[in-house]
Amino acid sequence: MQDVVLGPWAKSLPASSWGMTQREFLATEPRLSAFATPLLTIDRGATANNVAVMADWLVERGLEIAPHGKTTMAPQLWQQLLDGGAWGLTLATAWQVQLARSFGVRRIILANELIDPVALHWLGVELADPAFEFTCWVDSVEAVELMRAGLAGAARPVDVVIELGSGRAGAASVEDALAVAAAVGAAPELRLVGVGGYEGSAGSSRSSADVDAVRSYLDRIVELHAAIYWEHRPIVTAGGSAYFDLVAEALVPLVGSATVVLRSGAYQLHDEGFYRGITPLRGLCSAMHGWARVISRPSAGLAILDGGKRDFPYDLDLPTSSFGQLSKLNDQHGYLQYADRGPAVGDVLRLGLSHPCTAFDKWRLIPVVEDADAEDPQVVDLVRTYF
Secondary structure: OOOEEEEEEEEEOOOOHHHOOOHHHHOOOOOHHOOOEEEEEEEEEHHHHHHHHHHHHHHHHHEEOOOHHOOOHHHHHHHHHHHOOOOOOEOOOOOHHHHHHHHHOOEEEEEEEEEOOOHHHHHHHOOOOOEEEEEEOOOOOOHHHHHHHOOOOOOOOOOEEEEEEOOOOOOOOOOHHHHHHHHOOOOOOEEEEEHHHHOHHHHHOOOHHHHHHHHHHHHHHHHHHHOOOOOOOEEEOOOOOOOOHHHHHHHHOOOEEEEEOOOOHHHHHOOOHHHHOOOOOOOOOEEEEEEEEEEEEOOOEEEEEOOOOOOOOOOHHOOOOOOOOEEEEEEOOOOEEOOOOOOOOEEEEEEEEOOHHHHHHOOOOEEEOOOOOOOEEEEEEEEEOOO
């Protein structure tokens, strides 16, 4: 990556960087003011803090984590997680797994069903590498049969976890999940290694109803784990970025008999919206910021910014600024309604963002700043994404 030649494809990088490699450009010690707007940045100190805070929290409880790589799709940030003690990496599609393998990731959970015959053929060949540890989910007898057909001639059996449903994919009941487990047990192409699922589909807030629904779902995972006879130490896995405390509450008692793996991914970047409001872990801070310039004040109390849906996330919460929350986004414009004096035309505003999963997919190359709170932060790295 250090030798990639920069050019106009890297949105908002200064034209003076075009033709330089990343290494050459960073050697000029660029400041944020040299970049165009709109812009997305990563705060290096904040990501390091967040990885350390979560690592300490996990160690205290005896839990492992395979952070969800789809959050950033940035191998540089994946490596920071692995260097920080992550057990492995979670991904959502076979293509994402292929990308991770190309960057040398050795232990992967595919938190999804895998029945695509093209992807299964690739996996069967890839498993010839004895150092590659791969686990995916299965939730039906039909999926077991499709996997068997697609894995004919595979280098070795594929490790699978029975997924218990919570409103998305997954076996509908513990009884259905046990039928899937029996089918896996009869399939030489597969090896049953655990149970799990995704509790985030059971709720979206900290209301008592949503918390009760999440806890009820996690209790069913515990029940499924107890109903299966395990010849080897199993994996029990759950835990998105919203309810990992409830996952710990339910699954820590299994630590002595199972490897309990969380899959939270958003904590590395955190945010100033949804996750800040729902995550219970103190000490996390937002490591991503938007930067947009006021280009017009067409009427009293309204400023138009040069960043919109093509630049910043908007699916959970709209960006915020020191003048308040933006009221809406167009493709390339943001609307900021303000009281009193408000920002001037030409002012650059730092924006608080919500939901890293839909922030990173809009950028191919993201500047990393030493400290986003500095007057003119120094850019110390560039992170490439793969979407």
